[in-house]
Amino acid sequence: MKRVLFGGIGVVVLLAAIVLVRTLNFTPDAPSTAEPVNFDIDRDTVARHMSEAIKFETVSKQKPSRPNPEPFEGFIGWLESAYPEAHEKMTRTLLDYTILLEWKGSDPTAQPVLLTGHYDVVPVIPGTESLWKQPPYSGNIVDGYVWGRGALDDKGGVVAIMEAATLLLKQGFTPKQTVYLSFGHDEEVSGLDGAGAVASHLRENGVQLAWSLDEGSFVLEGLIPGIDKPVASINVAEKGYVTLQLIAKAAGGHSSVPPGRTAVGELAQAIVDLQNAPLPGGLDGVSGEMYDTLGRHMSFSQRMAFANQWLFGGMIDATITRIPAGNAMMRTTIAPTMLSGSIKENVLPIRAVATVNFRIHPRDTVASVIEHVRTAIDNDTIEIKQLGGNEASKVADTGSASYAALEMTARQVFSDVIVTPGLTVAATDSRHYSTVADNAYRFNPMLVKPEDMATFHGTNERISVDNLVRATSFYAQLLINVNGR
Ligand SMILES: [Zn+2]
Incomplete structure (x- = not known):
């Protein structure tokens, strides 16, 4: 008995030692x-340039309505007049209202790169205009924003x-690799x-990019529980997307004599079963x-947990x-x-329909999600219909x-910052660019805080002049850091 007890204590001490050593080394x-x-x-x-750019109401509305061309044409013309050096040095191609600039590199054998963003915006929700502290298309510059x-x-x-390209051009900088700049309109x-x-x-012209850098995450301050320092989240992938309809059918009839089984009842059960069967997670x-x-x-304590995932x-x-x-x-x-x-x-009803939107983690596929749904609801009478969708990047x-260059540049611009790879959970233009880039990264070199989060697609969106200066520095330094690499 004694031997068993001491043996048990010995195992516990050994486990505790392993946990402790792993925690102390997890720095x-x-x-x-x-x-x-x-x-x-x-x-x-x-x-001033930022203010002028905001004044064009380049609003993207849900298709199929075409955008009102005027603000888009206005923006394209404005970009040319605001940045004459870049437009003089680079070759511009317009694809619909999307602007592609090609800055020829000195070394034709070096693999090209792409910096990109989009200039279309979501509409201001009708009725919320008066909640804005400054009118939404004013571009007013107030208190450093x-x-x-x-x-x-x-x-x-x-x-x-x-701004970054212009800054470098004025310094006489020529990149070794060709640099593409593209600004999407939709x-x-x-x-x-x-x-x-x-x-x-790009594909038709035989261009395969070494990398592309698009919007995605930001430098997040006070947004990640348990972390005080700002975190530059350089997103390396983007989730996929699929919408499924679950369709339950029944005989219908008068509600005064309902059968035991109804379409709504079957459908409700299916939704509950699905929500109770989340897809596998895990820190892989x-x-x-x-x-x-x-x-x-x-x-x-948190380090102890992360350092000892086996336990x-x-x-x-x-x-x-x-x-x-x-x-x-x-x-x-899973989002019904x-x-x-x-x-x-x-x-x-003879038909009850639930629409469920899924955002697909890179470890899953559209097909595996549909299979998961079929197994989770386990009801052959419910039809599963796919409405569009695309795989994770x-x-x-x-x-x-x-x-490494992105990480270094983030440290140079934001000094004491944690740089981490991340995952974009929404859909961005990068799902297109990633098809012609060896590596597609998603990161806006701007510092955002909790109070900024509600302004994305919301009310009182604004950007600090500090952030514009940081972002300009970042893009310029990045091109210097990667030059020829
Ligand atoms: Zn965006």
């Missing part, structure tokens, strides 16, 4: 030294890329005619890399799952969004020279 890598950037950027000019729809998503990125409604057309155009792939980086910066994996999974943003990062999500049944209160390499 951030020492950051390589990063020379801070020091460009001579005229804040007033950058702010430029106000208006599209400031953060994503005209700020477009302006900063053009990102908010699929990007097919814009980014999709740019990708086709992109999610794993991200938490491996972030976990090292957390408190002792605490289930607990971590359950904890992250409870946070919607964490859950979305870790697995394919629309329901329909009978047309009248006293008529039993491929995952860009975090061991590449371009990722």
Whole structure:
């Protein structure tokens, strides 16, 4: 008995020692030294350009209605007059209203790269105009901010890329590799005619990009639980998308004599069964890399958990799952969004339909999601109908020279920052660009805080002039850092 007891204590002590040693070794890598950037950027000019860009109401409405061409043509003309150096040096191709600029590199054998953003914006929700502290298309510059729809998503990125190119051109810089700049006009409604057309155009011209950099995540401050430092999330993949209709059928008839089984009842059960069967999560792939980086910066107890996933994996999974943003990062999500049944209160429906939107983690596919749904609802009488969809993107390499350059540049511009790979949970133009790029990265070099989050597609969107200057520095320094690599 004694021997068993001592044996048991011995095992516990050994396990505790393993947990402790692993925790103590689970620390951030020492950051390589990063020379801070020091460009001579005229804040007033950058702010004025941003303000002018916002004034064009380049609104993307749901298809099939074509956009009102006037503001788009206006924006294209404005870009040319605001950035004459770039337009003189680069070759411009217009694909519908999307602008593609080609900045020829000095070395034709070097693989080209792409910096990109979009200049279309989502509409201001009718009736909310009066809630804006500055009118949404005013571009007013107040207290160090430029106000208006599209400031953060994503005209700020477009302006900063053009400012950076102009800055380098004025310094006489010529890139070794050809640099493409593209500015989409329909990102908010699929990007097919814009980014999709740019990708086709490049493919037809035999161009395969070394990398592309598009909007995606930001430098997040105060947004990741347990982490005080700002986090530059360089997103290396983007989730896929599929919408399924679950269709239950029944005989119908008068509601005064309902049968035991109704279409609505069957459908409701199917939705409950589906929600009770989440797709597998787990800290593998992109999610794993991200938490491996972030976990090292957390408190002792959190580090202990992340460093010992062999022991605490289930607990971590359950904890992250409870946070919607964490859950979305870790697995394919299930979102029932629309329901329909009978047309009248006293008529039993012959058809009840639920529409469910899924955002697909890179480890899953459209086919595997449909299979999961079929198994989860386990009801042959319910038809599953697919409405469009696309697979998750491929995952860009975090061991590449371009990722290293992005990481270094982020450190140079944002100094004490944690750089981590991340996953874009919504859809962006990069799903098109990634088809012609060895590696597609998604990152806006701007600092955002919790109070900024509601302004994306919401009310009181604005960008600080500090952020415009940081982003301009970032793009310029990035092109210097990757030059010839
Ligand atoms: Zn956007």
